[in-house]
Amino acid sequence: MESSLIDSMMTASRDFFRLPPEEKRKYSNLLDGKHFQVEGYGNDQVKTRDQRLDWSDRLHLKVEPEDQRNLAHWPIHPKSFRDYLHEFTLKSKIIKDNILWAMAKLLGLHEDCLVNQFTDKALTYARFNYYPPCPRPDLVLGIKPHCDVFALTVVLMDKDVAGLQVLRDGTWYRVPTLSNNYNLLINVGVAMEVMTNGVFRGPVHRVVTNAEKERISRETCRFVEDISKVNLWFHVTIRMANKELLIHFSKGMNLVTRKLLRLDIAELSP
């Protein structure tokens, strides 16, 4: 991906988050000011009064299939935001297809067998995360521990400010920034863990805040098949800290999903 496109996309995202609140509210994820929907600008869905919110704002947009884009949620300021997002979506898809080919090969399968699970109806969401400086980083997380629900996520991370951490054997490891360069990070999601019968694992990760600097990340997440088939996963809450729970979850989902996608490593072998 060209660095000029990455730069333009990050600048446009930053400009969007710097718009006055009343401008951003035009794209709110709260229908009539109260009913939460996945797409749009806002924060976590508030379910209980004592719920701890993430210290971040986000803009969540469906980018694929192209004819299902809900342009009412796509910012018109800054002016080229939509064009960059369109371009970025196409480029991210090429990256994801390459990764899927490589993963299939690593599994000893025909190189197209994972790519082929993603039909024209496969959903892709773009998510822009904005983490303002936080006066008490010891008390609040930018994003709580979770696994990504999608198959693969391409994350474009802030080049100056770190924050992402990955859990391994009970220890949180910091994902470093590459000095003066954006990191393009590929994350395996639960759907991929299920599709590959747990060979590729979706890591538990979180984002920490800091008191001095704002941070921005941007990601595209790709899902499989059509929504009627993925509804089951999609509505399950998977933001969780406990790896054991995740393993139970994916074992259970494995059975369900194999039935749904008729996908089994043995069946896929060339």
Ligand SMILES: O=C(O)CCC(=O)C(=O)O
């Ligand atoms: O901000 C990041 O680096 C990652 C964000 C993330 O994990 C998410 O939005 O699911």
Ligand SMILES: [Fe+2]
């Ligand atoms: Fe994530």
